[in-house]
Amino acid sequence: MIYSVIMAGGIGSRFWPQSREARPKQFIRVFGERSLIQQTLSRMTSIVPPERTMVVTHERYVALATEQLPEIPEKNILGEPISRNTAPCIAYAAIKLLEIDPDAVMVVLPSDHLIKAEDRFIKILHKAVDMAKNSGALVTIGIQPSYPATGYGYIQYDRSAHESNGIYPVRTFAEKPNEATAERFLDSGDFLWNSGIFIWRADSILSNLQLYLRSTWAAFQDAYARLGTDQEADAIRQAYHKSARISIDVGVMERASNVYVVPGNFGWSDIGDWRAVYDLSEKNRHGNVLKGNVIIHNSSRCLVNSGKRLIAIVGLHDTVVVDTDDALLICHQNSTQQVKNVVDYLHVHQHKDFV
Amino acid sequence: MIYSVIMAGGIGSRFWPQSREARPKQFIRVFGERSLIQQTLSRMTSIVPPERTMVVTHERYVALATEQLPEIPEKNILGEPISRNTAPCIAYAAIKLLEIDPDAVMVVLPSDHLIKAEDRFIKILHKAVDMAKNSGALVTIGIQPSYPATGYGYIQYDRSAHESNGIYPVRTFAEKPNEATAERFLDSGDFLWNSGIFIWRADSILSNLQLYLRSTWAAFQDAYARLGTDQEADAIRQAYHKSARISIDVGVMERASNVYVVPGNFGWSDIGDWRAVYDLSEKNRHGNVLKGNVIIHNSSRCLVNSGKRLIAIVGLHDTVVVDTDDALLICHQNSTQQVKNVVDYLHVHQHKDFV
Numbered sequence: 001m002i003y004s005v006i007m008a009g010g011i012g013s014r015f016w017p018q019s020r021e022a023r024p025k026q027f028i029r030v031f032g033e034r035s036l037i038q039q040t041l042s043r044m045t046s047i048v049p050p051e052r053t054m055v056v057t058h059e060r061y062v063a064l065a066t067e068q069l070p071e072i073p074e075k076n077i078l079g080e081p082i083s084r085n086t087a088p089c090i091a092y093a094a095i096k097l098l099e100i101d102p103d104a105v106m107v108v109l110p111s112d113h114l115i116k117a118e119d120r121f122i123k124i125l126h127k128a129v130d131m132a133k134n135s136g137a138l139v140t141i142g143i144q145p146s147y148p149a150t151g152y153g154y155i156q157y158d159r160s161a162h163e164s165n166g167i168y169p170v171r172t173f174a175e176k177p178n179e180a181t182a183e184r185f186l187d188s189g190d191f192l193w194n195s196g197i198f199i200w201r202a203d204s205i206l207s208n209l210q211l212y213l214r215s216t217w218a219a220f221q222d223a224y225a226r227l228g229t230d231q232e233a234d235a236i237r238q239a240y241h242k243s244a245r246i247s248i249d250v251g252v253m254e255r256a257s258n259v260y261v262v263p264g265n266f267g268w269s270d271i272g273d274w275r276a277v278y279d280l281s282e283k284n285r286h287g288n289v290l291k292g293n294v295i296i297h298n299s300s301r302c303l304v305n306s307g308k309r310l311i312a313i314v315g316l317h318d319t320v321v322v323d324t325d326d327a328l329l330i331c332h333q334n335s336t337q338q339v340k341n342v343v344d345y346l347h348v349h350q351h352k353d354f355v
Numbered sequence: 356m357i358y359s360v361i362m363a364g365g366i367g368s369r370f371w372p373q374s375r376e377a378r379p380k381q382f383i384r385v386f387g388e389r390s391l392i393q394q395t396l397s398r399m400t401s402i403v404p405p406e407r408t409m410v411v412t413h414e415r416y417v418a419l420a421t422e423q424l425p426e427i428p429e430k431n432i433l434g435e436p437i438s439r440n441t442a443p444c445i446a447y448a449a450i451k452l453l454e455i456d457p458d459a460v461m462v463v464l465p466s467d468h469l470i471k472a473e474d475r476f477i478k479i480l481h482k483a484v485d486m487a488k489n490s491g492a493l494v495t496i497g498i499q500p501s502y503p504a505t506g507y508g509y510i511q512y513d514r515s516a517h518e519s520n521g522i523y524p525v526r527t528f529a530e531k532p533n534e535a536t537a538e539r540f541l542d543s544g545d546f547l548w549n550s551g552i553f554i555w556r557a558d559s560i561l562s563n564l565q566l567y568l569r570s571t572w573a574a575f576q577d578a579y580a581r582l583g584t585d586q587e588a589d590a591i592r593q594a595y596h597k598s599a600r601i602s603i604d605v606g607v608m609e610r611a612s613n614v615y616v617v618p619g620n621f622g623w624s625d626i627g628d629w630r631a632v633y634d635l636s637e638k639n640r641h642g643n644v645l646k647g648n649v650i651i652h653n654s655s656r657c658l659v660n661s662g663k664r665l666i667a668i669v670g671l672h673d674t675v676v677v678d679t680d681d682a683l684l685i686c687h688q689n690s691t692q693q694v695k696n697v698v699d700y701l702h703v704h705q706h707k708d709f710v
Contacts, residue, residue, distance in 0.1 A: 017667070295697055298690060310682040310709050312372070312697045315690025319671065323683065327665040330685060335653060335670025342650055342667045354665050 001101050002129055004048045005093040007196075008037055008057035008065060008111035009083055013343040013355075014273040014336065017327035018305065021355050026112035027064050030277055037111040038068055043118045047125060048107065054078060054096065055111070056089045081237045086196075087251040088243040091209055091220040092236065094202040099227050105133050106205065108198040108248075114280060116267025124264040128199040131167050131260060138208060138253060139199040140170070142192025142261040143268045148182035151272050151337075153194035153249065156185075157261045170259040173249050192263050194249065196270070205252070213251045216243040273336035274320040274329075278303040292323075301333065327354050356456050357484055359403045360448040362551075363392055363412035363420060363466035364438055368698040368710075369628040369691065372682035373660065376710050381467035382419050385632055392466040393423055398473045402480060403462065409433060409451065410466070411444045436592045441551075442606040443598040446564055446575040447591065449557040454582050460488050461560065463553040463603075469635060471622025479619040483554040486522050486615060493563060493608065494554040495525070497547025497616040498623045503537035506627050506692075508549035508604065511540075512616045525614040528604050547618050549604065551625070560607070568606045571598040628691040629675040629684075633658040647678075656688065682709050 012025025019025040026037040034042070041053060050071035057065050059079035066077055078092060090108060097104035107125060115121045128139040142155045153175055157168040173194065177185060185191035198205075209217040219242035223235035244251070253259055269276055281289040281303070288296055292306025299316040307323040318333040331339060346355045367380025374380040381392040389397070396408060405426035412420050414434035421432055433447060445463060452459035462480060470476045483494040497510045509529040516524050528549065532540060540546035553560075564572040574597035578590040599606070608614055624631055636644040636658070643651055647661025654671040662678040673688040686694060701710045 017665075295700060297693060297696055297700075309680075310372075310706070312682065312684050312694075313686075314684070314693050314697060315687035316674065316685055317687075319674075319685070321685060325664075327667065328678065328683065329667050329669070330671055330674070330676060331668070332670035332672075338652060338669050339667075341652055342669060345650060345652075351665070 001052060001103065002048050002105045002107060003097050003101075004041075004044045004053040005090070005097075005106050005108045006037065006040055006053065006055045006111045007086060007089055007108065008055055008061065009080060009089060010110075010112060012112065013340045016339055016343045017324045017329050017354070018322055023064065024061070024112075025271075027061070027068060030271060031114065031280070035068055036114070036271070037065065040109060040111050040113070041069055041071070043115060043121065044107070044109070047122055047129075051076075054093050056080060056093050057111075058083055081240050084240055084243050084245045086248045087209070087213055087216055087246045088220070088240055090198075090205060090248050091216055091243070092223075092239070094206050094209075095220050095224040095227065097202040098206065099224070102203065103133075104202040105129055106198075106200055106202055108200075110196045110270070112271065113195070114267075114269045114271050116280075118266070120264065120266040121268075124262050124266065125199070127165055127167060128262045130165075131262075132199045132201060132204070135258070136201055136204045137258045137260050138204065138256055139167070139260045139262065140253065141195045141197040141199075142263050143195050144263055144265045145186055145191065145193050148179065148186045149193065150176060150179055150182050152176060152270070154182075154185050154191045155194050155261050156190050157192060157263070159190060167260050167262050170253075170261050173254045192261060193268075195264075195268055196249075198248065198253075204258075205248075208252050208256050212255045213244070213246065216246075216251070219243050273339065274303060274322065274331065275333050275336040278320065278333060303333075356407060356458065357403050357460045357462060358452055358456075359396075359399045359408040360445070360452075360461050360463045361392065361395055361408065361410045361466045362441060362444055362463065363410055363416065364435060364444060365465075365467060367467065368695045371694055371698045372679045372684050372709070373677055378419065379416070379467075380626075382416070382423060385626060386469065386635070390423055391469070391626070392420065395464060395466050395468070396424055396426070398470060398476065399462070399464070402477055402484075406431075409448050411435060411448055412466075413438055436595050439595055439598050439600045441603045442564070442568055442571055442601045443575070443595055445553075445560060445603050446571055446598070447578075447594070449561050449564075450575050450579040450582065452557040453561065454579070457558065458488075459557040460484055461553075461555055461557055463555075465551045465625070467626065468550070469622075469624045469626050471635075473621070475619065475621040476623075479617050479621065480554070482520055482522060483617045485520075486617075487554045487556060487559070490613070491556055491559045492613045492615050493559065493611055494522070494615045494617065495608065496550045496552040496554075497618050498550050499618055499620045500541055500546065500548050503534065503541045504548065505531060505534055505537050507531060507625070509537075509540050509546045510549050510616050511545050512547060512618070514545060522615050522617050525608075525616050528609045547616060548623075550619075550623055551604075553603065553608075559613075560603075563607050563611045563613075567610045568599070568601065571601075571606070574598050628694065629658060629677065629686065630688050630691040633675065633688060658688075 012019040015025045056078045062079040132139045156171040219239040223239040226235040287301040289303045293310045296313045299313045301318045304321045320331045322329045367374040370380045411433045417434040487494045511526040512523040574594035578594040581590040642656040644658045648665045649659045651668045654668045656673045659676040675686045677684045
């Protein structure tokens with residue numbers, strides 16, 4: 001059977017002040033009436049029902065996930081005792097799935113991305129699932145790059161050697177490049193953006209963890225033996241503490257031999273910062289994106305999210321304004337990546353109320 | 356005796372949202388710990404005590420003026436039933452003063468201006484008072500222009516014909532000029548900025564009102580006869596309704612023959628908008644002026660007034676941010692004159708809570 005595993009451990013500090021530690025990006029309504037994690041669940045329902053969906057998040061967000069995703073059985077919402085990047089998260093979901101279904105195929109998805117063309121996405125996912133189920137391969141979905149982005153990881157694939165049905169062997173995974181390298185990647189035609197979406201059998205990813213991240217594998221192997229006992233929570237806690245803090249990309253995908261990619265084009269974005277929200281939003285004729293009680297005069301290309309208060313904008317251009325009850329952000333469109341620095345500053349200076 | 360007449364009828368819509376109809380510019384703390392009207396009173400104390408100070412303001416601000424200026428006897432705070440520009444305001448103060456002192460000399464001052472070099476100002480005022488007391492002339496104070504401002508009225512004076520002690524005959528009063536005219540004014544060396552500060556005997560200004568604004572004079576002449584009776588309030592109301600809406604500059608000064616100016620240089624500003632506040636404020640090394648709970652990152656030449664909330668500014672330049680409990684302004688430094696348009700819009704669209 002096919003299962004979704006929605007990874008929801010991030011804190012989304014680039015979306016401050018709307019996103020806070022108490023309510024990270026995936027749980028807020030960045031677009032439309034539903035939160036990003038609700039949209040992620042919803043777009044999967046044609047291929048995987050909520051009963052076969054797992055959510056892995058930090059313990060402190062389990063209540064929030066349970067509240068926002070009432071369709072998902074509570075036992076499917078897994079709390080991580082500590083944040084250890086994606087490798088332990090995936091190991092945890094894999095042993096839970098293996099326990100209930102030895103043939104489980106996992107579709108691992110970030111909880112906070114946007115996909116505009118959902119039908120196209122589902123078609124590609126079907127291909128990937130077929131490949132993973134039948135071959136035991138590790139399959140990922142790569143995005144056809146539309147510009148030389150420096151904010152994404154890349155996947156180099158072997159265009160000459162495609163299997164049936166538009167699936168290709170992966171050559172390498174590359175970290176976020178600098179501008180010159182990103183240009184080179186784009187020009188080569190061999191590189192795709194790493195979407196962070198993975199498809200594999202639970203037993204396949206565990207075998208690969210055994211080969212390439214042995215201590216993490218061993219830690220979760222111990223926990224696997226104690227699933228369903230009163231020692232389960234303790235066992236998971238120990239497994240997390242024994243695991244290295246490493247992503248599945250670096251820990252497994254870069255090293256494994258049986259790795260494939262399905263290139264796709266379905267309006268994907270990881271919505272990395274407020275600028276991405278602006279770029280993806282519908283604009284008025286002055287290029288403004290306005291939400292709430294806003295008066296705007298001689299201004300263009302602004303994203304303004306008003307909270308409860310009236311906001312008047314005069315002679316302003318290329319600016320992001322996000323207002324909440326207790327904190328306000330005003331940021332140039334070209335500086336939205338630096339919002340993270342503000343959150344870091346607030347942390348260091350013990351402004352705990354605001355992070 | 357010398358009396359101050361502080362004119363405090365403005366609504367200061369360019370200082371929205373800190374200034375509102377309920378608390379206009381002169382009653383807010385634009386600089387430092389005291390409101391502008393408190394600073395105006397204070398700088399006059401070495402020449403005129405509070406007991407000889409009159410405040411003329413709209414009826415609705417009498418309570419606010421009484422609260423902010425407890426040193427001034429309540430009977431000296433005069434409420435205008437309707438706003439009719441400065442000519443009726445000055446006629447009202449003149450008849451009140453004439454009633455108590457037939458030799459009263461009035462120093463008429465706007466309530467919402469800034470003067471940095473107060474000692475220099477007081478010296479100039481003494482000259483003007485001497486001239487007005489002894490000659491019956493209408494005397495005004497002109498500011499040596501430091502740039503070709505288009506936001507001020509100008510006074511052309513006769514530099515060749517000065518009386519004793521740096522006092523000159525006025526040739527003309529000119530309205531706010533366009534840029535080319537302002538350049539010409541500055542180059543000529545004959546023009547001063549109109550500070551709106553006037554010095555004259557109460558009987559002199561009334562004689563001139565009789566000559567040049569006869570209906571206003573007649574209306575207040577009627578009221579004068581009823582001062583101190585139970586008809587006083589009614590009489591003043593009638594006088595205002597019978598008076599034309601006109602400034603003393605246009606109504607009298609431009610036409611009168613006995614008009615003199617004392618040029619001065621004492622760090623004067625009418626603080627016409629937020630940009631002026633920025634220009635006059637002490638800046639940090641990035642040119643920012645910050646008040647309240649503000650975090651600023653890679654930003655310069657910003658004026659930020661935080662209310663109760665935290666404001667984070669990232670990658671922003673040349674911007675004014677003014678936050679209050681219910682409304683927030685974000686405005687480019689070059690657009691601060693347009694803040695008035697926002698207030699007009701709020702009026703037209705019946706957003707009465709915000710004006």
